[in-house]
Amino acid sequence: MSALLAVAHLEAFYGASQILHGIDLAVARGEQVALIGRNGMGKTTLLRSLMGLVADCRGEIDFAGRNVRGAAPEDIARAGIALVPEGRGIFGSLTVEENLTMAARPGRDGRQAWTLTRIYELFPRLHQRRGNGGHQLSGGEQQMLTISRALMTNPDLILIDEATEGLAPLVAQDIWRTLGVIGGEGIATIVVDKDFRSLAKITHRAIVLSKGTVVFNGAPADLMAQPELLERHLGV
Amino acid sequence: MDLVTFGVQLLNAIQYGMVLFLVASGLTLVFGILGVINLAHGAFYMFGAYLAYWIAAYTGSFWIAMVAGVAIAFVVGLVLENVFIRRLYGRDHLVQVLLSFGLILVIDEAREILFGKDVHSVAPPAWLSGSIQLTDNLSYPVYRLAICGFCLIVAALIFFVITRTKIGMIVRAGAENREMTRVLGIKFDVVNRYVFAVGIALAALGGIVIAPISTVFPGMGDGMLILSFVVVVLGGIGSVAGAAVGALLIGLTDTFGKVFFPSVSSILIYVLMAAVLLWRPNGILGRREV
Ligand SMILES: Nc1ncnc2c1ncn2[C@@H]1O[C@H](COP(=O)(O)OP(=O)(O)OP(=O)(O)O)[C@@H](O)[C@H]1O
Ligand SMILES: [Mg+2]
Numbered sequence: 001m002s003a004l005l006a007v008a009h010l011e012a013f014y015g016a017s018q019i020l021h022g023i024d025l026a027v028a029r030g031e032q033v034a035l036i037g038r039n040g041m042g043k044t045t046l047l048r049s050l051m052g053l054v055a056d057c058r059g060e061i062d063f064a065g066r067n068v069r070g071a072a073p074e075d076i077a078r079a080g081i082a083l084v085p086e087g088r089g090i091f092g093s094l095t096v097e098e099n100l101t102m103a104a105r106p107g108r109d110g111r112q113a114w115t116l117t118r119i120y121e122l123f124p125r126l127h128q129r130r131g132n133g134g135h136q137l138s139g140g141e142q143q144m145l146t147i148s149r150a151l152m153t154n155p156d157l158i159l160i161d162e163a164t165e166g167l168a169p170l171v172a173q174d175i176w177r178t179l180g181v182i183g184g185e186g187i188a189t190i191v192v193d194k195d196f197r198s199l200a201k202i203t204h205r206a207i208v209l210s211k212g213t214v215v216f217n218g219a220p221a222d223l224m225a226q227p228e229l230l231e232r233h234l235g236v
Numbered sequence: 237m238d239l240v241t242f243g244v245q246l247l248n249a250i251q252y253g254m255v256l257f258l259v260a261s262g263l264t265l266v267f268g269i270l271g272v273i274n275l276a277h278g279a280f281y282m283f284g285a286y287l288a289y290w291i292a293a294y295t296g297s298f299w300i301a302m303v304a305g306v307a308i309a310f311v312v313g314l315v316l317e318n319v320f321i322r323r324l325y326g327r328d329h330l331v332q333v334l335l336s337f338g339l340i341l342v343i344d345e346a347r348e349i350l351f352g353k354d355v356h357s358v359a360p361p362a363w364l365s366g367s368i369q370l371t372d373n374l375s376y377p378v379y380r381l382a383i384c385g386f387c388l389i390v391a392a393l394i395f396f397v398i399t400r401t402k403i404g405m406i407v408r409a410g411a412e413n414r415e416m417t418r419v420l421g422i423k424f425d426v427v428n429r430y431v432f433a434v435g436i437a438l439a440a441l442g443g444i445v446i447a448p449i450s451t452v453f454p455g456m457g458d459g460m461l462i463l464s465f466v467v468v469v470l471g472g473i474g475s476v477a478g479a480a481v482g483a484l485l486i487g488l489t490d491t492f493g494k495v496f497f498p499s500v501s502s503i504l505i506y507v508l509m510a511a512v513l514l515w516r517p518n519g520i521l522g523r524r525e526v
Contacts (some may be wrong), residue, residue, distance in 0.1 A: 051419060053419070055413065073415070073418040073419050074417070074418045074419075074421050074422055074423050074424070077418070077419055077420060077421030078421045082419075082420075085416070085418050085419070089413055089415075089416040089419070091408070091409040091413060091416070092410050092412065093408055093411075093412055093523075094408060094409055094412075096411075098408075099404060101408075102400060102402060102405035102406050102409050102417075102420070103420045103421075104402075106420055149420065153420060153421055199309045199336075202423060
């Protein structure tokens with residue numbers, strides 16, 4: 001089976017400084033991938049490159065059989081990739097329901113698996129808060145909303161940056177549970193988080209980035225079994 | 237001043253404010269969402285009035301003139317955005333001012349070629365051309381009342397679209413975080429094009445509805461441009477509700493200023509603007525972070 005996402009020799013630059021140094025990776029349909037690495041190793045830059053948000057980006061990015069490297073973010077989104085960014089990007093002046101409605105769109109194959117009703121089933125909390133402005137939400141509610149908003153575009157791949165950063169442990173558990181549900185829906189995800197132990201439970205594969213290169217790409221359990229590697233790249 | 241005169245002045249103030257709102261709402265949308273300072277906005281107001289005069293003279297119908305004038309302005313807006321305006325996004329204000337000033341010259345020249353530079357008047361639709369007798373020697377033109385009603389409907393329509401429709405949500409979202417809307421698959425270049433065209437169409441519509449109660453003359457857009465900018469700054473850049481409040485305030489200040497303080501009336505609106513900006517630097521309904 002051909003991969004949903006295939007990245008080859010990906011390099012990314014901010015001005016003169018090169019951040020990604022030839023990344024190769026592939027994600028299969030419905031696969032859950034953990035993307036980890038210490039601060040500043042290029043995780044966010046990789047996700048933003050995949051989304052078409054890094055202006056100077058070289059190499060190949062194939063998604064669903066189409067080359068999307070150099071495509072505009074809106075076209076990449078329409079091809080089926082959704083991004084839950086660091087800092088979340090909630091529209092504060094829109095209500096919860098408006099945040100969801102403005103993003104609603106059938107998937108590439110026309111399917112509308114995710115609707116307001118289903119989102120509200122998954123997150124009763126968002127239903128309670130549907131009339132509230134985005135800026136009135138707590139961190140956990142904001143993260144639920146950004147994930148839901150990404151789902152409303154009926155994507156095939158969701159990129160989630162810092163899934164539980166700044167959230168209380170109980171709230172973080174909610175997010176992990178949700179990511180488990182999304183995984184069960186056949187949507188592929190690439191999830192960045194500091195909490196590798198939680199990530200390992202919901203992902204099929206772990207990719208470790210160090211200074212813009214992939215230094216580990218394999219089963220989360222195999223990474224767990226290498227404490228010195230974990231120590232070096234995660235500091236746990 | 238007796239009650240009837242006061243009422244008449246109040247109606248004048250509201251009617252003036254409403255037309256100002258039509259024009260300024262277009263300007264604030266273009267400024268707030270596209271981030272473009274369009275000095276040619278007043279020129280489109282003038283052009284709209286000339287279009288109304290010309291089409292009405294040709295067809296004998298003010299209504300055809302209104303619909304066709306707005307449609308022409310809208311299409312011109314789409315084309316101009318595609319050819320010129322989109323090059324201005326994210327550029328500094330000097331470039332925007334230069335290009336839109338150039339547009340004023342081009343529009344003026346186009347007006348000169350198409351319609352000449354004569355001063356014209358436009359007849360209101362026949363059934364709106366009468367007056368209502370208020371007292372023995374005071375009457376009020378029906379057309380001015382009709383303007384109030386019409387502008388209210390247009391305003392309600394604008395608010396409905398912005399607050400209740402998906403397009404409106406997208407426009408508001410984009411004003412807040414452009415990148416995030418694109419990440420969600422919204423083709424914002426298309427949104428921009430339509431917002432600009434709607435802005436231009438609103439300017440032209442203002443010129444069209446005002447044509448029957450003022451004269452149509454080449455420089456009529458200049459004063460309107462300045463007033464519209466005052467309204468935009470007063471109300472808060474990008475805020476259509478703010479433009480409504482600002483436009484009514486200007487209408488009231490200008491009309492009653494001329495009645496009560498005729499000697500200083502011309503500076504009153506600027507005094508008002510300065511006072512409001514001291515109180516709220518981002519305008520009455522402006523967003524704080526802007
Ligand atoms: N806009 C930018 N301009 C210049 N350099 C940048 C920019 N954004 C990030 N960088 C640099 O690129 C490198 C990688 O940053 P990136 O944000 O991708 O790392 P990260 O792995 O996501 O880190 P963190 O765990 O802190 O989120 C860092 O050295 C950072 O300083
Ligand atoms: Mg990061």
